[in-house]
Amino acid sequence: MSEIRHLPEAPTGRRPLTSGGGIDAHRHDTHQIVYACRGVLSVTTDAGTWVAPANRAIWVPAGTVHEHRAHGDTDLRLVGLTGNPLRLARPAVLAVGPLLRELIIAYTGEPPSPEPERDRLLAVLLDQLRRAPEQPLHLPTARDPRLAAVCAALHRDPADTSTLARLAARAGTSERTLARLCRAELGMSFPQWRTQLRLHHALLLLADGVPVTAVAHRCGWGSASAFIDVFRKAFGYTPGRAFTL
Numbered sequence: 001m002s003e004i005r006h007l008p009e010a011p012t013g014r015r016p017l018t019s020g021g022g023i024d025a026h027r028h029d030t031h032q033i034v035y036a037c038r039g040v041l042s043v044t045t046d047a048g049t050w051v052a053p054a055n056r057a058i059w060v061p062a063g064t065v066h067e068h069r070a071h072g073d074t075d076l077r078l079v080g081l082t083g084n085p086l087r088l089a090r091p092a093v094l095a096v097g098p099l100l101r102e103l104i105i106a107y108t109g110e111p112p113s114p115e116p117e118r119d120r121l122l123a124v125l126l127d128q129l130r131r132a133p134e135q136p137l138h139l140p141t142a143r144d145p146r147l148a149a150v151c152a153a154l155h156r157d158p159a160d161t162s163t164l165a166r167l168a169a170r171a172g173t174s175e176r177t178l179a180r181l182c183r184a185e186l187g188m189s190f191p192q193w194r195t196q197l198r199l200h201h202a203l204l205l206l207a208d209g210v211p212v213t214a215v216a217h218r219c220g221w222g223s224a225s226a227f228i229d230v231f232r233k234a235f236g237y238t239p240g241r242a243f244t245l
Contacts, residue, residue, distance in 0.1 A: 004065055010080035014108050017070035019208065025067045031081040033129065034058040035096065035104050039074030040207040042200075043067070043091060048140040050093050051200045053207075053235060056135055057104070059092045066091070072207030077108040085126045094132040103128060137234075139196050140186045146171040147181040154194065158201045159220040164190050194220075199234055202227070212239045 004025045010032035015023075017039070034043060035057040042051045043058045045066045052058050060066055061084065070076065086092070096104070103125040112118065142148040150167045154160055165175040182190045198219040205215045216227035231239045 009082075010060075010062075011078050012080045012108060013078055013112075014110055015076040015078060017068075017074045017076050019070060019072050019074070021074075022069040023067060025065055027063055027065045028080070029062055031062050031084055032060045033079040033081065033094075033104070034060055034068065035077045035079070035101075036070070036074045037077055037101060037105055039070055039072040039076075040203050041074060041076060042069045042071065042204075044069070045091060046141065047090075048138055049200070050091055050138050051203055052093055052137065053203055055096050055101075055236065056137065057094050057096050057100075057132075059086055059088055059094060061089050061091065064091060071204045072209075077104050079104060079107060079125070081126075085129050091138070093135040093137040094129070095135055096132065097128070100125070100128040100132060137196070137199075139193075139200050140188075142181070142185050144181050144185060146173045147178060147185060150178065151193075151197075154197055158194075158198045159218055161220060195230065199231065202231065202239065206239055215239065 004027060007026055007028040010028040010030045019039070034041060034052075036052060037054055040051060040053050041058065042049055043060060043066050044050075045064055050058050068076070086094075103121060106113065107118065107121045107125055113121065142151045149171045153167070153170070162170075164178055168175045168178040171178065179190060182188065182193060186193050188196070198221070202215050202219045205218060206212070210218070212228070213224045216224045219227065221227035221230070228238050228240075
């Protein structure tokens with residue numbers, strides 16, 4: 001990350017971003033909800049990357065050094081919070097239903113609503129946040145150099161279908177050791193991590209307008225139908241609808 005900026009309070013408001021644009025590394029003393037009602041947003045910390053399309057939001061707790069990156073033309077909405085309604089001390093991806101979406105858009109609208117109306121909006125918004133289920137869309141960062149080398153190679157080519165044994169041999173270690181490292185450092189099995197990686201890449205490609213069939217093959221699925229099935233299970237809609245919500 002670049003030089004870290006310190007913001008005493010997490011801002012609230014709207015920030016349109018062009019594809020590839022973003023907000024460099026910073027931290028703030030209050031909590032924040034980050035939501036892209038159009039496009040895809042990624043938030044990166046030293047613990048990994050969280051990616052959220054338009055039916056997901058990212059929780060960023062106070063003090064977390066992070067940076068934002070937009071994929072596709074992105075309408076970024078930011079909600080700064082002094083309290084911690086989720087009681088989470090780590091970043092997380094949350095499901096955003098239709099009501100929560102409209103509350104976030106209204107609360108961060110331009111010009112800002114009158115203060116009494118904003119207070120009422122915030123109260124309902126916080127109620128909805130507390131009910132929003134957490135989604136497993138975190139792509140953790142590996143620490144061990146052997147596992148980190150394997151992860152980096154798959155980041156470069158998510159369509160690589162090499163077995164864990166073959167990847168371990170390339171990294172100069174054993175399949176058993178690599179599997180153990182995945183569980184210990186990434187908190188999931190290697191197949192689970194690879195699926196997460198491919199879904200993350202797929203979201204970014206879709207945001208850039210790449211056709212569904214091309215995304216499927218570039219991310220390692222054997223067919224568009226197999227990709228659509230996995231995508232629907234992860235996000236609740238098909239990739240063809242990803243940017244029409």
